Amino acid sequence: MLHHLPILSPDPIWGLTAEFQADPRPEKIDLIVGVYRDETGQTPTLNVVKEAERQLAATAGSKAYRPLAGNAAFNASMTRLLLGDGASSLERAATIQTVGGTGALRLLGDFIKLAQPEATVWTTDPGYINHRPIFEAAGLHVRDYHWRQQAEGIDVELAFNSLADARPGDVLLIHGCCHNPSGIDPSAEDWAEIAAFCAKRDVVPLIDIAYLGFGLGLDEDAAGLRHLVEALPLVLCAASCSKNMGLYCDRLGAAMIVAPNSGVLANTTRNLENLGRTNYSMPPEHAAAVANIVFSAKDQWAAELAAIRNRVSSLRTTFCDTLESIGAPASFQALRQHKGMFSILPLSPAQMQRLRAEHGIYGSNTGRVNIAGLRAADIPMVADAIVKVAAYH
Ligand SMILES: Cc1ncc(COP(=O)(O)O)c(C=O)c1O
Structure with a gap:
């Protein structure tokens, strides 16, 4: 063999x-x-994380299996972190805990392959070194579009020109903030143009947000994602807690699907769970439990993150x-x-x-x-x- x-x-x-x-x-x-x-x-390791781990060690909860979607409180807090407290879109979001941001990308890749097998995933050039391999491993076609600097920020026209072949149902992967590797982020006007492009071409955006809080702030860095969610019926999102909570090796992330309406959420979640089930069954609990304590000390977390930024x-x-x-x-x-x-x-x-x-x-x-x-x-x-x-x- x-x-x-x-x-x-x-x-x-x-x-x-x-x-x-x-x-x-x-x-x-x-x-x-x-x-x-x-x-x-x-x-x-962030102080807020060290404190959370001390609390968890003191309570030493059970290690029994957890639900297939992972920690429900973590999923709810991540959804609020990404979409904003009180956002109306919270009602049409399905979120599942994943093994890092990479796990979220792969789970969404498998999900796209299941729901829209002929879709092409369009990734940025230059781009994150692991995007193409992840979506190809999920059996999807992958093509690149240009992500280049012009005088002020991203050259949106060049990006759209290189997406000329994008078909309805294709997936446009966009880095939510702090583009890896170029550091070039869209402005508010660029996000509006990206939303209009997706609407006109019936293309589904997939926001990979691995550096939330490293650009301008936790809310500021989610602004592009939130704009797309308000403007479009369907948005996919892969989020990571590796950098902004410093939980790199604990492998914590989330896959979120913001659907056209709340009626499809239960089946969407069941499909995500089923994809995880045939791979690793359920995500590990520890980092999600840490994250829940971090969310409850959000001011301290935001201050530590601001010092890093x-x-x-x-x-x-x-x-x-x-x-x-x-x-x-x-x-x-x-x-x-x-x-x-x-x-x-x-x-x-x-x-x-x-x-x-x-x-x-x-x-x-x-x-x-x-x-x-x-x-x-x-x-x-x-x-x-x-x-x-x-x-x-
Ligand atoms: C753009 C991008 N997406 C996803 C990831 C994956 O993050 P994680 O380490 O949480 O799997 C990274 C990590 O470097 C990244 O840069």
């Missing part, structure tokens, strides 16, 4: 991380994997100021407008390799870097190295 297996190269991100770990240079810098890091280079944004500003002050090409200044942890440096794969080989600075060959991987003290050295490699063509 095993000799029939395809021969695979290492995953590009995790393979590069292994290369980083094997690099003996003490001054090496990891800007590869999308995790938040503090000034000491650690990915901290402000640190990333101040690193971004200092990075751009430093690049400007040492004469880096003007194209680097686009990074200032970006939201969230990622940006694409305007460097070629060869220049990114040079950055690694000569300066020990690790980003993807595509130019993607995790700004949160920078420490303030490293910025002058990183900026200097970038200017040096940018001079080679």
